[in-house]
Amino acid sequence: MLRAIFQAAIAAADPALSLKPHLPAPGKGRNIVIGAGKAASSMAAALEAAWPDVALEGVVVTRYGHKTPTQKITVLEAAHPVPDEAGESAARRIMAAVQNLQPEDQVIALISGGASALLTLPAPGLTLEDKKLVNKALLASGAPISTMNRIRTQLSAVKGGKLAAACAPAKLVTLAISDVPGDSPAIIGSGPTWYEGADYRMIATPMMALEAAAKKAAMPYKILGDALEGESAELGREMAALALRETGPMLLLSGGETTVTIGSGKPGRGGRNTEFLLSLAIALNGAKNISALAGDTDGIDGTEDAAGAIITPDTLARGRALGLDATQFLNSHDSYSYFKALGDLVMTGPTMTNVNDIRAILIN
Missing domain, CATH: 3.40.50.10180 (Glycerate kinase, MOFRL-like N-terminal domain)
Incomplete structure (x- = not known):
């Protein structure tokens, strides 16, 4: 879905x-x-x-x-x-x-x-x-x-x-x-x-895309806005808190363009959508009824070959089974590598259009 x-x-x-x-x-x-x-x-x-x-x-x-x-x-x-x-x-x-x-x-x-x-x-x-x-x-x-x-x-x-x-x-x-x-x-x-x-x-426009996404879902939904900005990881934590307060079935949709501040350290691989998702997964901490997808509609998250990724209730558990520390990957801005190891990247290739990022959180 x-x-x-x-x-x-x-x-x-x-x-x-x-x-x-x-x-x-x-x-x-x-x-x-x-x-x-x-x-x-x-x-x-x-x-x-x-x-x-x-x-x-x-x-x-x-x-x-x-x-x-x-x-x-x-x-x-x-x-x-x-x-x-x-x-x-x-x-x-x-x-x-x-x-x-x-x-x-x-x-x-x-x-x-x-x-x-x-x-x-x-x-x-x-x-x-x-x-x-x-x-x-x-x-x-x-x-x-x-x-x-x-x-x-x-x-x-x-x-x-x-x-x-x-x-x-x-x-x-x-x-x-x-x-x-x-x-x-x-x-x-x-x-x-x-x-x-x-x-x-x-x-x-981004709102047109969000409305089309809501129509496709054919379930209760809320569009939280098409112009959300700020740090990707911080928005992930905020969205987790919001999702945990909802009762399903519910689809939370949002658009906009967040940012990733690299700082002076050498970053790993990743874009704003995979960073958002890894932060969201950590904050959800395995909540059993919540999954999410975030991706750039042009098919390229940052400079990587993935549009974004998907998280599920067992994202952190599957990472631990592979010896991966999600928080460490987030802190080193290496979210792409984390989701690639899990096989959870969303690969669309170039889509030949671009209405910014689409984030969908599914609560069932």
Whole structure:
């Protein structure tokens, strides 16, 4: 059931289903497509399918391994979460694609989570190496995504509406998949095409995914919010206390993006979802009627190859049988290794979309 709930949340954010209803009419002049993010390629493919007879051109950039086939729109790949030279080259090609446009032209911007790192063009006076160092420091700091993206905007020649300005005088329409708390257009991908009064259309959000997950479960549920933040381990303890007060059957759903503050020590392997789950399991201490899944809807928890993991009432007992100390793994930020040893990782591969994390706690 937990796996089915998670898959329903991912399916709700599939551009193949969610993009077409939000499209404008084709432009009278050129129709140029630009974009960036983990879902940029699948969004481009969905746009081509929706407009088979429209002459489309343009370029988008996505994360390595997230490319899908397209016929008219060029798809480039670059690094995430720390930017690389391919991301800088892609940003320059995207900026070049919107030069010398006319009022009758239309630009469709496809923006999704991950765009901030993938669309990287240093501001004057800065280098790509400067941006890499800042990104690495931010990722280890425990700062919320909204803070990280505000800082990234100040260091960029394309974020914070600068890409939108380059599209003038053409009409600009942005189709976005939100992966940030509050769905703020200025925060999604650091807002490259956002400005006050922009034509900005949300085609998928974390709340849509949570509602789809609740519908799939077909049981009593509570959505605790789509914008939960804070330390992953602390949220695990808070959710355990909440779950222990509930009587089943009940499904507790939540979304948002927590953080893991690494500190000065060398971390193990893991992402915010597996860290949350290991903390949750320790706090539940084998409660017999509670299981949970937490995963990133893009299929990648942090930088690992797992979307997340599942815990069951015997998670700690099975770990002890293998000689594993759950608390030690949590303290060393090595939650991925713990769940891998138990065979409890959730492996989806790249999902080609991203509406942030989904956490489901099942009380029966």
